[in-house]
Amino acid sequence: MINRRRALYLLYFLLFVLLCAVIYDTYKKNQARLRYRLRTDTEPPWLPDDTCRDVERKIGIANIKTFNSDEIKAQIQYLQRCPWSVNVSTQTALRTELQACCNAGRYFLVTQENTRIGDNITYETRKDKHVEVTKKLHEIFPKTSPFLNKRIRSCAVVGSGGILLNSSCGSEIDQADYVFRFNLAPMNYSKDTGTRTNLVTANPSILRQRYAKLNEERRPFMNLVEIYESALIVMPAFSFIRNTDLSLKAFYTLEDFGSRQKVVYFHPNYLENLALFWKEKDLEVRRLSSGLMIVSAALEICNKVMLYGFWPFSEDPNGKPIPHHFYDDELPNISQHNMPDEFFFYSQMHSKGILKLKIGRCF
Structure with a gap:
C-alpha cells in the first residue's frame, strides 16, 4: 500500500514537472511572438536568442587592437536586433x-x-x-x-x-x-x-x-x-x-x-x-x-x-x-x-x- 502511494506521488510529481515545462515553453514562445508584434513591418525581425548570445560573446571578448571598423559596424547592427537589458x-x-x-x-x-x-x-x-x-x-x-x-x-x-x-x-x-x-x-x-x-x-x-x-x-x-x-x-x-x-x-x-x-x-x-x-x-x-x-x-x-x-x-x-x-x-x-x-x-x-x-x- 505504501509503495503504491509513493508511486502515485511520484507520478503526480512527474506530471507537475511536465506541466511546468509546457507552461514555460508556451511562455517563451508567446514572448517571442510579442517581440515580433512590437516591431513594425519596416524593422528587421528579432534574431534568435542563441544568435544574440553568440554575437554578444564575440564582441564582449574582442580586442580593440584586432577589431576593425567594418566588423564593429556589422556586429552592432546584429545587436540592434537583439533584446537588451542591464547586466x-x-x-x-x-x-x-x-x-x-x-x-x-x-x-x-x-x-x-x-x-x-x-x-x-x-x-x-x-x-x-x-x-x-x-x-x-x-x-x-x-x-x-x-x-x-x-x-x-x-x-x-x-x-x-x-x-x-x-x-x-x-x-x-x-x-x-x-x-x-x-x-x-x-x-x-x-x-x-x-x-x-x-x-x-x-x-x-x-x-x-x-x-x-x-x-x-x-x-x-x-x-x-x-x-x-x-x-x-x-x-x-x-x-x-x-x-x-x-x-x-x-x-x-x-x-x-x-x-x-x-x-x-x-x-x-x-x-x-x-x-x-x-x-x-x-x-x-x-x-x-x-x-x-x-x-x-x-x-x-x-x-x-x-x-x-x-x-x-x-x-x-x-x-x-x-x-x-x-x-x-x-x-x-x-x-x-x-x-x-x-x-x-x-x-x-x-x-x-x-x-x-x-x-x-x-x-
Missing part, C-alpha cells in the same frame, strides 16, 4: 573601477568643496602651468557637485551624429530622467533629438568662431543658450591655457544677463585620471572626446545609460551617406580623437549590458 553585476564592476580611478560624483566638476582658495589648478595638458584659485575665482564655482552622493535612475547621452536624422528618437530621449548633450548642438530637431537638456558641453572654440570671443556677440550667444532651459553648461576651462579666459567670460556673460543656465568647469584632474583609465583599456588616443568623457561620468552616476547619436561613420548601417553631425557635416579633429575606437568600447559595453547603444530609428 547589474557587470555594470557595477565597471562603475567600481571608474569610481576608484576618477570619482565623477565628487571630481567631475570643479567645486568649492574639492578646490580651496589658495589651491593651484594644474592644466590638464600643461603640467608646468597652473591657475591660482583666488577668492573671486572660488566664488564662481558651485559649492558642491550636483552628482555628489546621488544616483540618477536613467540617463540619455545624446551625441550629435548624423545617424540621429530621421530617427524619431526624440520622445524616447525625453523620457530619461537626465539628458546630456554636446557642444551647444541646435535643438530644432526635436522629433529626432528631443527637447530636454540637463547638461550640455560647450567648446570655447565655438565662442571664438561664432561669437567674437563674447566681445561683441553676447546677445546672440545668450539667445543660443536660452534654449537649454536651466541646464548646466560645462566647459574645459582648465584643459588648455587658451580656454581659461573665454570660459570665465562665458560664466560672467550668463550672470550679467540673469540667465537660467550656469557655466561650470570640468575638473582637469578628473579628465587626466579618466584618460589614464581608458589608456589602460588599450584606447590609444591623443585626447578623449567629450563624448567619452560624458559617457564615463554617466556610467558612474546613472543606473541606466542610453546612448543616442553615437555613430562615427560616414554611412548609416544600410550604406546610405549621412553627415557627420545631424546639423552639419563638419568633421572631427582626427589628430586629437579616434571616434571609431571609442565606438568599439560603446559596442562592447552594449553587448555586456553596461549601457544601451541605440543605432537607427526609435519605432
Whole structure:
C-alpha cells in the first residue's frame, strides 16, 4: 500500500514537472511572438536568442587592437536586433573601477568643496602651468557637485551624429530622467533629438568662431543658450591655457544677463585620471572626446545609460551617406580623437549590458 502511494506521488510529481515545462515553453514562445508584434513591418525581425548570445560573446571578448571598423559596424547592427537589458553585476564592476580611478560624483566638476582658495589648478595638458584659485575665482564655482552622493535612475547621452536624422528618437530621449548633450548642438530637431537638456558641453572654440570671443556677440550667444532651459553648461576651462579666459567670460556673460543656465568647469584632474583609465583599456588616443568623457561620468552616476547619436561613420548601417553631425557635416579633429575606437568600447559595453547603444530609428 505504501509503495503504491509513493508511486502515485511520484507520478503526480512527474506530471507537475511536465506541466511546468509546457507552461514555460508556451511562455517563451508567446514572448517571442510579442517581440515580433512590437516591431513594425519596416524593422528587421528579432534574431534568435542563441544568435544574440553568440554575437554578444564575440564582441564582449574582442580586442580593440584586432577589431576593425567594418566588423564593429556589422556586429552592432546584429545587436540592434537583439533584446537588451542591464547586466547589474557587470555594470557595477565597471562603475567600481571608474569610481576608484576618477570619482565623477565628487571630481567631475570643479567645486568649492574639492578646490580651496589658495589651491593651484594644474592644466590638464600643461603640467608646468597652473591657475591660482583666488577668492573671486572660488566664488564662481558651485559649492558642491550636483552628482555628489546621488544616483540618477536613467540617463540619455545624446551625441550629435548624423545617424540621429530621421530617427524619431526624440520622445524616447525625453523620457530619461537626465539628458546630456554636446557642444551647444541646435535643438530644432526635436522629433529626432528631443527637447530636454540637463547638461550640455560647450567648446570655447565655438565662442571664438561664432561669437567674437563674447566681445561683441553676447546677445546672440545668450539667445543660443536660452534654449537649454536651466541646464548646466560645462566647459574645459582648465584643459588648455587658451580656454581659461573665454570660459570665465562665458560664466560672467550668463550672470550679467540673469540667465537660467550656469557655466561650470570640468575638473582637469578628473579628465587626466579618466584618460589614464581608458589608456589602460588599450584606447590609444591623443585626447578623449567629450563624448567619452560624458559617457564615463554617466556610467558612474546613472543606473541606466542610453546612448543616442553615437555613430562615427560616414554611412548609416544600410550604406546610405549621412553627415557627420545631424546639423552639419563638419568633421572631427582626427589628430586629437579616434571616434571609431571609442565606438568599439560603446559596442562592447552594449553587448555586456553596461549601457544601451541605440543605432537607427526609435519605432
